[in-house]
Amino acid sequence: MMKYISTRGQMAPIGFQDAVMTGLAPDGGLLLPESLPDVSDRLEAWSKLSYTELAFEVISLFATDIPAADLKKLIDDSYATFNHPEVAPSVQVGDFEILELFHGPTLAFKDVALQFLGNLFSYILEKRGGKLNILGATSGDTGSAAIHGVRGKPNINIFIMHPAGRTSPLQEKQMTSVLDANVFNLAVDGTFDDCQNIMKTTFGDVDFKTGHSLGSVNSVNWARVLAQTVYYFYSAFQTGAKSVQFSVPTGNFGDILAGYLAQQMGLPIGKLILATNENDILSRFFNTGVYGMADVVSTISPSMDIQVASNFERYLYFKVGQDAEKLVGLMNDFKEKGSLKVELNENGVVDDLFVAGKGDTAATLETIKRYKDEYGYVLDPHTAVGVLVAEKFQMEESPTICLATAHPAKFTQAIIDATGEAVHHPTLDALADAETRCDPIANDIDAVKQYLVGHI
Numbered sequence: 001m002m003k004y005i006s007t008r009g010q011m012a013p014i015g016f017q018d019a020v021m022t023g024l025a026p027d028g029g030l031l032l033p034e035s036l037p038d039v040s041d042r043l044e045a046w047s048k049l050s051y052t053e054l055a056f057e058v059i060s061l062f063a064t065d066i067p068a069a070d071l072k073k074l075i076d077d078s079y080a081t082f083n084h085p086e087v088a089p090s091v092q093v094g095d096f097e098i099l100e101l102f103h104g105p106t107l108a109f110k111d112v113a114l115q116f117l118g119n120l121f122s123y124i125l126e127k128r129g130g131k132l133n134i135l136g137a138t139s140g141d142t143g144s145a146a147i148h149g150v151r152g153k154p155n156i157n158i159f160i161m162h163p164a165g166r167t168s169p170l171q172e173k174q175m176t177s178v179l180d181a182n183v184f185n186l187a188v189d190g191t192f193d194d195c196q197n198i199m200k201t202t203f204g205d206v207d208f209k210t211g212h213s214l215g216s217v218n219s220v221n222w223a224r225v226l227a228q229t230v231y232y233f234y235s236a237f238q239t240g241a242k243s244v245q246f247s248v249p250t251g252n253f254g255d256i257l258a259g260y261l262a263q264q265m266g267l268p269i270g271k272l273i274l275a276t277n278e279n280d281i282l283s284r285f286f287n288t289g290v291y292g293m294a295d296v297v298s299t300i301s302p303s304m305d306i307q308v309a310s311n312f313e314r315y316l317y318f319k320v321g322q323d324a325e326k327l328v329g330l331m332n333d334f335k336e337k338g339s340l341k342v343e344l345n346e347n348g349v350v351d352d353l354f355v356a357g358k359g360d361t362a363a364t365l366e367t368i369k370r371y372k373d374e375y376g377y378v379l380d381p382h383t384a385v386g387v388l389v390a391e392k393f394q395m396e397e398s399p400t401i402c403l404a405t406a407h408p409a410k411f412t413q414a415i416i417d418a419t420g421e422a423v424h425h426p427t428l429d430a431l432a433d434a435e436t437r438c439d440p441i442a443n444d445i446d447a448v449k450q451y452l453v454g455h456i
């Protein structure tokens with residue numbers, strides 16, 4: 001039976017279903033399995049599987065308290081909503097394999113995990129009874145993917161905080177046009193970091209959290225990261241190569257953490273290329289060893305406008321040898337001084353597996369235009385950041401897979417600025433005259449708590 005522990009070491013081990021319902025650990029840490037399985041000797045057999053077959057093989061190693069037939073149905077149902085038979089297909093564009101993760105209902109990679117998590121929540125609630133009140137924070141894509149994962153589901157309410165005016169207009173509309181009675185959108189007067197801080201602080205009030213049956217759809221929830229590991233395996237197998245590199249546009253460090261875990265489990269990954277926009281705390285960290293706060297700036301890749309990266313704590317836990325005490329020391333440094341530092345290795349870097357870089361607005365626009373002109377392929381601004389950083393680190397001997405994390409039609413203005421014309425998608429075009437519902441709210445923990453109490 002796979003058990004889950006907290007990065008901060010103060011929680012007795014719990015099973016998978018409890019881990020899913022707990023979200024953030026009561027000690028403020030993030031949940032991880034006690035140990036990672038080594039799957040090296042299964043790769044050959046796994047490489048012949050369909051996406052859903054592979055998802056079952058990977059997830060069943062971790063969801064050991066769900067009977068196989070139930071898990072299979074959950075997975076099949078979750079990916080039946082995708083509009084591509086492969087779920088996560090790769091296409092060759094120039095020198096890169098572009099891994100298209102935007103074929104789900106909300107056209108972003110978040111659907112891969114959140115269609116599954118929504119069904120998982122319903123499954124667990126049906127077995128156990130009770131209600132779930134989800135409190136989530138989004139910089140643009142998690143929110144709508146989570147809302148579409150649970151809209152209309154019995155015994156679940158979802159409260160999503162987004163930073164007012166800082167998502168793309170269509171991202172906002174994808175959330176606020178969902179009028180189901182169990183969906184609540186809150187436009188917070190602040191940044192995504194403020195929203196995430198409100199969420200984590202509210203979860204940190206353990207009496208409030210348990211008293212109001214709060215749960216998480218953000219990547220603090222282990223099931224999110226787990227479901228995202230699958231496409232690293234799947235896309236690497238599609239290349240037929242012995243080893244691959246991945247380029248990952250990064251904000252909250254959830255997506256690239258899934259790649260790190262796949263590598264730790266035995267998937268041959270030469271390099272993980274970490275790409276940030278101007279909010280570059282993570283690329284600075286991997287290049288200098290210093291993780292130091294700066295102000296969040298608004299960019300044309302708004303979903304990555306993040307400084308305090310939630311899943312960085314999970315990586316740091318591995319980095320310090322899975323020593324919870326050392327991890328807590330570093331997290332306290334960050335809380336008190338706004339920065340923490342790790343030693344560089346003998347090669348002068350934090351971790352030989354990672355290379356990191358950043359792409360600013362001008363370079364992102366230039367990349368979108370160049371790929372459209374040269375290959376007739378329109379990258380979304382987040383994907384473009386990953387591609388332009390990958391160009392700096394490409395190695396001849398192994399294929400580079402660039403994660404395409406959203407459909408370009410979600411970011412109309414950036415695409416017009418880059419190429420002179422918009423990209424359309426029928427799902428988004430259908431929202432043009434949609435009615436919307438959203439409540440503005442102060443950047444204030446008590447205001448959000450009061451809102452929750454008043455609407456649960």
Ligand SMILES: Cc1ncc(COP(=O)(O)O)c(C=O)c1O
Nearest residue numbers: 141251252253254255303382405
């Ligand atoms: C389109 C898009 N690309 C990249 C990212 C960054 O992913 P992560 O936060 O997991 O690092 C996000 C937000 O999570 C996103 O919505």
Ligand SMILES: N[C@@H](CCOP(=O)(O)O)C(=O)O
Nearest residue numbers: 138139140141142218219303
């Ligand atoms: N970029 C994300 C931010 C939240 O990240 P998560 O992976 O922790 O849910 C978004 O689009 O909301």
